[in-house]
Amino acid sequence: METNVALEKALNMLLAYVPKPGTEIVEILKSQNRVLAEDVLADIMVPPFSRSPLDGFAFRSSDSPREKGQKVRLKIVDYLPAGVPATRPVNSGEAVKLMTGAMIPEGADAVVKFEDVVEEDGYVIIDFPVKPETNIVKKGEDFLPGDVIIEKDRVINANAISLLALAGKKKVLVYKIPKVYIICTGSELVDIEQIPGPGKIRNTNLYSIGALVARSGGEPVLGRIVNDDLNLIAQEIKRGLEVADLVLTTGGASVGEYDLIIKALESIGAEILFWKTDFKPGTPVIGAVANGKIVIGLSGNPQAAMTSFELIAYPVIRKLTGRQNIYHARVKAFLDHPFDKTRGQRRFARGYCYLKEGEFRVKILPWLSPGSLKGVLNSNALVEIPKNCPPLKTNDPVNIVLIEGGSLSAFDTPDSGLF
Ligand SMILES: Nc1nc2c(c(=O)[nH]1)N[C@H]1C(S)=C(S)[C@@H](COP(=O)(O)OP(=O)(O)OC[C@H]3O[C@@H](n4cnc5c(N)ncnc54)[C@H](O)[C@@H]3O)O[C@H]1N2
Ligand code: MOO
Numbered sequence: 001m002e003t004n005v006a007l008e009k010a011l012n013m014l015l016a017y018v019p020k021p022g023t024e025i026v027e028i029l030k031s032q033n034r035v036l037a038e039d040v041l042a043d044i045m046v047p048p049f050s051r052s053p054l055d056g057f058a059f060r061s062s063d064s065p066r067e068k069g070q071k072v073r074l075k076i077v078d079y080l081p082a083g084v085p086a087t088r089p090v091n092s093g094e095a096v097k098l099m100t101g102a103m104i105p106e107g108a109d110a111v112v113k114f115e116d117v118v119e120e121d122g123y124v125i126i127d128f129p130v131k132p133e134t135n136i137v138k139k140g141e142d143f144l145p146g147d148v149i150i151e152k153d154r155v156i157n158a159n160a161i162s163l164l165a166l167a168g169k170k171k172v173l174v175y176k177i178p179k180v181y182i183i184c185t186g187s188e189l190v191d192i193e194q195i196p197g198p199g200k201i202r203n204t205n206l207y208s209i210g211a212l213v214a215r216s217g218g219e220p221v222l223g224r225i226v227n228d229d230l231n232l233i234a235q236e237i238k239r240g241l242e243v244a245d246l247v248l249t250t251g252g253a254s255v256g257e258y259d260l261i262i263k264a265l266e267s268i269g270a271e272i273l274f275w276k277t278d279f280k281p282g283t284p285v286i287g288a289v290a291n292g293k294i295v296i297g298l299s300g301n302p303q304a305a306m307t308s309f310e311l312i313a314y315p316v317i318r319k320l321t322g323r324q325n326i327y328h329a330r331v332k333a334f335l336d337h338p339f340d341k342t343r344g345q346r347r348f349a350r351g352y353c354y355l356k357e358g359e360f361r362v363k364i365l366p367w368l369s370p371g372s373l374k375g376v377l378n379s380n381a382l383v384e385i386p387k388n389c390p391p392l393k394t395n396d397p398v399n400i401v402l403i404e405g406g407s408l409s410a411f412d413t414p415d416s417g418l419f
Contacts, residue, residue, distance in 0.1 A: 042144065
């Protein structure tokens with residue numbers, strides 16, 4: 001077991017144990033935010049026939065005038081709305097009136113739009129030269145049968161769904177959603193519906209971590225509250241390993257007499273990969289593997305557990321979902337205020353970031369203890385304060401982790417005037 005490992009190293013140790021996820025078939029509209037587990041190929045030509053992108057007249061371009069101002073009269077021999085195949089070819093001296101999306105009749109190699117010509121007594125008059133292939137959307141121009149329309153491992157969004165529909169896929173193969181079993185340990189914990197008795201507290205971690213699991217693309221499976229009892233903890237971890245793909249615990253990760261997670265893991269034959277990382281809050285994280293599955297022991301302190309979840313559990317869950325892009329985005333932001341509470345240890349402080357004139361700006365939320373949740377409400381970023389960082393001034397650049405996703409909607413909450 002390694003101790004005091006850098007965040008990046010701890011993460012890589014765990015990621016090496018993430019298996020390739022299983023697959024399942026889902027309805028196209030249920031596939032959004034899932035990861036495609038198959039290459040989707042075109043089964044037909046796209047477009048399936050050469051078509052007109054305009055309401056106009058199809059004809060032979062060789063019939064058009066040599067110079068602008070010269071006129072030709074072409075006899076209108078057919079009328080084609082979209083969806084109706086041509087009944088006859090277009091010969092020289094003829095034109096077919098057709099609508100947007102209609103099939104180009106055989107013989108025609110150009111289309112002119114209604115507004116550019118004159119229709120008169122069953123004839124169309126064209127007074128400008130038209131090159132071959134003008135306004136023709138060619139059959140197979142986008143995809144030929146067998147072409148890959150979307151590659152596997154892509155996250156499915158509405159854009160991807162448009163292409164799945166084009167490929168005729170009403171059902172699609174995606175990676176399974178990983179189940180994440182959450183165990184909260186601590187004899188002081190009571191369910192959140194209760195008014196805690198003396199020395200007891202509400203089990204907030206079950207729900208905060210459950211919510212984070214769901215937002216990471218996993219399915220939270222809520223375990224029971226487990227007292228600080230070695231056997232009970234070991235049994236609950238075993239249960240989690242049976243029913244889920246990943247087990248998360250909170251509490252019992254530090255050095256106290258009742259900090260039993262490591263002992264419980266050892267008792268079931270788990271390999272402890274590391275204990276304690278180089279960042280606060282959430283330093284005493286445990287990384288372990290049992291029966292080929294990962295167990296992450298987060299610290300009990302509610303804010304610390306949420307922060308170490310974002311930094312360590314989030315990428316692991318993202319990889320379990322089959323995603324290639326597993327990390328929260330990290331960007332440079334400029335501080336809105338001086339910050340002198342830098343310390344020896346590397347830290348990820350809760351921050352509120354927003355965009356101003358194309359640049360990220362960030363406020364570090366008032367520093368509250370790792371046990372307090374008060375500061376998390378308005379945070380949408382973690383602000384990295386490096387080890388031994390000197391005091392920071394207004395407008396100094398800092399690296400931030402965008403924990404609420406790259407979505408701009410995460411930044412447009414009204415400025416709550418925190419500073
Ligand atoms: N002597 C030392 N003491 C502590 C150290 C240390 O290095 N030496 N590290 C501190 C740090 S840092 C942290 S973080 C905590 C981590 O402790 P544990 O992971 O063992 O967590 P607990 O002791 O079980 O609980 C800590 C705190 O959080 C509350 N808690 C626990 N579970 C929940 C829950 N599900 N919902 C809400 N709140 C929870 C618990 O009541 C405690 O107040 O250790 C420091 N100590
Ligand atoms: O990691 Mo504890 O919450 O790091 O203080």
